[in-house]
Amino acid sequence: MRNFVPVLTVVGVIFALWYGAAIWLNAAWAYDKAKRADVTLSASELVADTWAQDKPKLPAPHQVAVEIWETTVQKKITSKRSLIYHSWITLSATLLGFALGTGLGVLLAVGIVYNRVMDRSVMPWIITSQTIPILALAPMIIVVLNAVGISGLLPKAMISMYLSFFPVVVGMVKGLRSPEVMQLDQMRTWNASPSQMFWRLRLPSSMPFLFASLKVGIAASLVGAIVGELPTGAVAGLGARLLAGSYYGQTIQIWSALIMAAALAAVLVAIVGLVQRVMLRRMGMA
Structure with a gap:
C-alpha cells in the first residue's frame, strides 16, 4: 500500500490542478452568460457552471470520464461514435x-x-x-x-x-x-x-x-x-x-x-x- 501513496498523491494533485484550471479558463464564459441574463453568480454557482459547460475551453475530468464511458461502454464497437x-x-x-x-x-x-x-x-x-x-x-x-x-x-x-x-x-x-x-x-x-x-x-x-x-x-x-x-x-x-x-x-x-x-x-x-x-x-x- 505504501508504494501506491506517492502515485495517488501525484494523481490527486493533477486532478486538483485540472479542476482549478477548468474554473479559471471557463469562468469568462460563465460571467458573460450571467451578465447577459443580468444575474450575479455566487462562488458555488460559478464552480458548477464552469464544470458543466457543453463546449468548455478546458473540460473538467468528470466530463471527460463521462464522454469516455458513453463512447466505449454504451456504444457498439462497430459504431462510428465508438x-x-x-x-x-x-x-x-x-x-x-x-x-x-x-x-x-x-x-x-x-x-x-x-x-x-x-x-x-x-x-x-x-x-x-x-x-x-x-x-x-x-x-x-x-x-x-x-x-x-x-x-x-x-x-x-x-x-x-x-x-x-x-x-x-x-x-x-x-x-x-x-x-x-x-x-x-x-x-x-x-x-x-x-x-x-x-x-x-x-x-x-x-x-x-x-x-x-x-x-x-x-x-x-x-x-x-x-x-x-x-x-x-x-x-x-x-x-x-x-x-x-x-x-x-x-x-x-x-x-x-x-x-x-x-x-x-x-x-x-x-x-x-x-x-x-x-x-x-x-x-x-x-
Missing part, C-alpha cells in the same frame, strides 16, 4: 508501422555495426532524418504514396515506421557493441565464426537495449499513426476524432480522444515490458 472502433483503426496502423520500424531498425543496426562504410555514411543520415518535423513530412509521404495508388493503412504505417525505427537503430547499435573486449577475445580464442559471435554474444547482449528502445518506439509509432490521420481528413481513428472535435469546438471529444491515446500507449508499453521480462528471464538475464 472510441474502441477508432482506437482499433489507429492501433492497426501503429502495430504495422512498429513492426516495419523494428525490422528496419534492427537491419540497419546490424549493418552499421558490421560495416564501417555504413557506420560512417548511413548513421549520420539516420540522425539527420529525425530533424525533419513529422507534421511537415507526413503530408508529403501521403501525397507520394497516393500518387502511386497506395492509400489507406499503409501510408499511416509508413509514418509510424519513420518515427519508430530511429530509437530501435540507436538502441540496437549500442546493444550490439556492448560486449566487452575480453568477451570478444574469448570468443575468438574458441575460434567462433562471425555468425556465432553474433547469435551467441552480441545479440543476447543487445536484448536489454533493444527492449528499452522498443518501449520508446511503440509510443512513437502511435504518435505517427495519429499524425498520419490528420492531413488526410480521415473519418476513422483517434486522429479523426481530434480533427472532428477541433472543427466543431468539441473540446470534451478532443480530450477523450487524447486520454484514450495515452491509455493505449500505456498498454502497449506495458505489453512490451511484459515480453521483456519473459524473454530476459528465459535468457537468464533477469
Whole structure:
C-alpha cells in the first residue's frame, strides 16, 4: 500500500490542478452568460457552471470520464461514435508501422555495426532524418504514396515506421557493441565464426537495449499513426476524432480522444515490458 501513496498523491494533485484550471479558463464564459441574463453568480454557482459547460475551453475530468464511458461502454464497437472502433483503426496502423520500424531498425543496426562504410555514411543520415518535423513530412509521404495508388493503412504505417525505427537503430547499435573486449577475445580464442559471435554474444547482449528502445518506439509509432490521420481528413481513428472535435469546438471529444491515446500507449508499453521480462528471464538475464 505504501508504494501506491506517492502515485495517488501525484494523481490527486493533477486532478486538483485540472479542476482549478477548468474554473479559471471557463469562468469568462460563465460571467458573460450571467451578465447577459443580468444575474450575479455566487462562488458555488460559478464552480458548477464552469464544470458543466457543453463546449468548455478546458473540460473538467468528470466530463471527460463521462464522454469516455458513453463512447466505449454504451456504444457498439462497430459504431462510428465508438472510441474502441477508432482506437482499433489507429492501433492497426501503429502495430504495422512498429513492426516495419523494428525490422528496419534492427537491419540497419546490424549493418552499421558490421560495416564501417555504413557506420560512417548511413548513421549520420539516420540522425539527420529525425530533424525533419513529422507534421511537415507526413503530408508529403501521403501525397507520394497516393500518387502511386497506395492509400489507406499503409501510408499511416509508413509514418509510424519513420518515427519508430530511429530509437530501435540507436538502441540496437549500442546493444550490439556492448560486449566487452575480453568477451570478444574469448570468443575468438574458441575460434567462433562471425555468425556465432553474433547469435551467441552480441545479440543476447543487445536484448536489454533493444527492449528499452522498443518501449520508446511503440509510443512513437502511435504518435505517427495519429499524425498520419490528420492531413488526410480521415473519418476513422483517434486522429479523426481530434480533427472532428477541433472543427466543431468539441473540446470534451478532443480530450477523450487524447486520454484514450495515452491509455493505449500505456498498454502497449506495458505489453512490451511484459515480453521483456519473459524473454530476459528465459535468457537468464533477469
